[in-house]
Amino acid sequence: MWEQIRANKRNSILLLMLMAAVLGLLGWIIGMSVSPDPQAGIFGVVVALVIWFVLALVSFSSGDAIFLAASKAMPVTKDVHPQLFNVVEEMAIAAQLPVPKVYIINDPAPNAFATGRSPQSASLAVTAGLLGKLNRDELQGVVGHEMSHILHRDILFVTVAGVMLGAITLISQVFLRSMFYSSMGSGRRYSSRGRNAGGAQAILLLIAIICAILAPIMATLLYFALSRRREYLADAGSARLTRYPEGLANALEKISQNTVPLAVANKVTAPMYIVNPLQQEGMKLSDLTSTHPPISERIKILRGMSGASFADYSDAFNKTTSRTTPIPSSALKDETVQIRSSVQQSPASAKNQHRNIGDIMQRTSGYRFVDCSCGLKLKIPPNYKTDKVQCPRCGQVLPIS
Amino acid sequence: MDCPICKSAMIVLELEQVEVDHCTACGGIWLDAGELELLFNDARQAKQLVSSFHHAPGVKEKVRSCPICLKKMQKIHAGGFDPFGKLRAGKLTAGSEDEPVIIDRCPKGHGLWFDRGELPQVLAKGSFDKERKVIKLLSQIFGGGSEVKNGG
Numbered sequence: 001m002w003e004q005i006r007a008n009k010r011n012s013i014l015l016l017m018l019m020a021a022v023l024g025l026l027g028w029i030i031g032m033s034v035s036p037d038p039q040a041g042i043f044g045v046v047v048a049l050v051i052w053f054v055l056a057l058v059s060f061s062s063g064d065a066i067f068l069a070a071s072k073a074m075p076v077t078k079d080v081h082p083q084l085f086n087v088v089e090e091m092a093i094a095a096q097l098p099v100p101k102v103y104i105i106n107d108p109a110p111n112a113f114a115t116g117r118s119p120q121s122a123s124l125a126v127t128a129g130l131l132g133k134l135n136r137d138e139l140q141g142v143v144g145h146e147m148s149h150i151l152h153r154d155i156l157f158v159t160v161a162g163v164m165l166g167a168i169t170l171i172s173q174v175f176l177r178s179m180f181y182s183s184m185g186s187g188r189r190y191s192s193r194g195r196n197a198g199g200a201q202a203i204l205l206l207i208a209i210i211c212a213i214l215a216p217i218m219a220t221l222l223y224f225a226l227s228r229r230r231e232y233l234a235d236a237g238s239a240r241l242t243r244y245p246e247g248l249a250n251a252l253e254k255i256s257q258n259t260v261p262l263a264v265a266n267k268v269t270a271p272m273y274i275v276n277p278l279q280q281e282g283m284k285l286s287d288l289t290s291t292h293p294p295i296s297e298r299i300k301i302l303r304g305m306s307g308a309s310f311a312d313y314s315d316a317f318n319k320t321t322s323r324t325t326p327i328p329s330s331a332l333k334d335e336t337v338q339i340r341s342s343v344q345q346s347p348a349s350a351k352n353q354h355r356n357i358g359d360i361m362q363r364t365s366g367y368r369f370v371d372c373s374c375g376l377k378l379k380i381p382p383n384y385k386t387d388k389v390q391c392p393r394c395g396q397v398l399p400i401s
Numbered sequence: 402m403d404c405p406i407c408k409s410a411m412i413v414l415e416l417e418q419v420e421v422d423h424c425t426a427c428g429g430i431w432l433d434a435g436e437l438e439l440l441f442n443d444a445r446q447a448k449q450l451v452s453s454f455h456h457a458p459g460v461k462e463k464v465r466s467c468p469i470c471l472k473k474m475q476k477i478h479a480g481g482f483d484p485f486g487k488l489r490a491g492k493l494t495a496g497s498e499d500e501p502v503i504i505d506r507c508p509k510g511h512g513l514w515f516d517r518g519e520l521p522q523v524l525a526k527g528s529f530d531k532e533r534k535v536i537k538l539l540s541q542i543f544g545g546g547s548e549v550k551n552g553g
Binding site: 108129257258351352354355358362367375376377378379380381383384385389390392393 | 402409410411412413414415416418419420423425433434435439442444445541542543544
């Protein structure tokens with residue numbers, strides 16, 4: 001579409017190279033700290049580069065599968081939730097992209113993310129809590145946000161960055177732990193090679209330890225800083241695709257009122273979600289370490305839009321904050337887009353909607369449903385052992401079919 | 402979801418679109434935070450209820466783990482009225498009427514756990530939540546209230 005896509009591709013390659021350099025350096029320092037022989041340092045670099053190559057290969061070929069599995073996302077078909085599929089198809093057409101694979105995460109915390117290597121192999125995951133809480137306009141806003149991530153090629157960047165960040169953290173941890181344990185055992189194992197090298201050796205070891213501690217922190221900060229700008233841009237993209245910024249604003253408001261933390265999220269997957277799943281209420285994260293802009297600010301910008309184009313978002317952004325706009329200049333020359341009116345919906349009971357989603361999730365995970373004549377509904381998990389159950393309400397013994 | 406006490410699979414009971422998890426083996430009950438939210442129609446009220454109970458330090462009852470996050474649950478006072486801190490001052494004898502019921506709460510706010518004997522105690526106190534929504538729901542599902550009809 002515009003320069004942002006090119007920049008994202010460039011960033012992905014740059015990040016891969018940067019990570020290679022960091023890993024190589026880490027390998028060299030660790031190698032040198034183990035033995036003063038220059039060959040040990042080269043060996044360390046070789047080992048680190050082999051690890052980097054394998055990881056780059058893994059993150060390109062199956063990074064999305066790793067994230068989906070780590071989030072316990074289940075692939076679903078159209079008949080499970082027709083409305084979700086309908087909205088996803090609609091947004092894919094609006095963004096002129098192929099329809100991504102759709103996953104549902106069985107978690108009551110409302111959230112969503114997209115992953116994949118390219119728009120052709122993208123996946124979109126939403127939680128059951130999101131489906132249970134949002135109406136169609138709001139769901140469209142969230143799906144539009146994720147579709148923008150796919151359109152801007154954010155998904156490849158975040159996936160590659162996530163796998164690389166995980167790798168650097170892992171190597172540092174392995175090194176630090178091995179240092180800890182070897183120092184408890186025969187501490188002077190490598191010092192027999194020469195007395196003169198002892199001092200330099202100790203300094204190198206110290207540098208290696210400091211590097212191993214700092215590398216993951218630096219990588220995390222870089223990762224976080226790069227992910228925040230993308231959130232604004234995806235919000236703007238959602239407003240343009242849906243032509244209804246209020247939908248996403250309402251959705252963000254509902255999501256932010258959530259009180260249950262998302263169980264399947266961790267530090268590496270957090271930047272992928274539409275709203276930071278780890279942030280607790282009342283916890284103020286400093287600007288450096290937060291993966292997402294504050295929700296209240298995102299809502300204010302969306303509600304301040306006079307049209308639905310990128311330029312309108314940029315104006316609203318400047319009015320709300322004092323910072324420079326995150327929208328690239330080439331996108332500002334976009335045509336004007338009118339805001340559409342909201343879709344009139346029958347006010348279906350929120351409870352009903354929530355329960356329906358719950359039932360779908362339970363059915364797909366193998367629960368059997370038994371209706372007692374007293375009005376109580378019993379849902380029997382697949383690992384329930386006996387084939388009869390007593391209704392705790394009226395005492396009837398019911399067969400589980 | 403597995404029972405925190407006997408680790409067997411819990412069945413789910415639904416009445417008026419609100420779910421409760423129940424262990425048929427040991428008779429324990431799990432009230433999920435999301436379900437409380439549905440019951441009150443409001444996330445804030447449900448959270449207020451869960452966090453309104455006071456931590457009960459030094460209770461000898463066995464520690465249970467949250468069936469969702471497996472974190473150790475806190476022992477809390479529920480359904481008892483203890484305006485002068487009599488219990489904490491040790492002036493209250495076990496078994497007396499004012500004695501609060503001790504239930505378990507997930508420290509991360511995933512929900513509340515009642516052992517078998519604790520439910521009737523809470524129902525008898527009748528002061529679990531202001532609007533009595535929880536009390537009403539539980540007494541309708543598990544009996545102990547006059548509204549229970551024997552279906553046939």
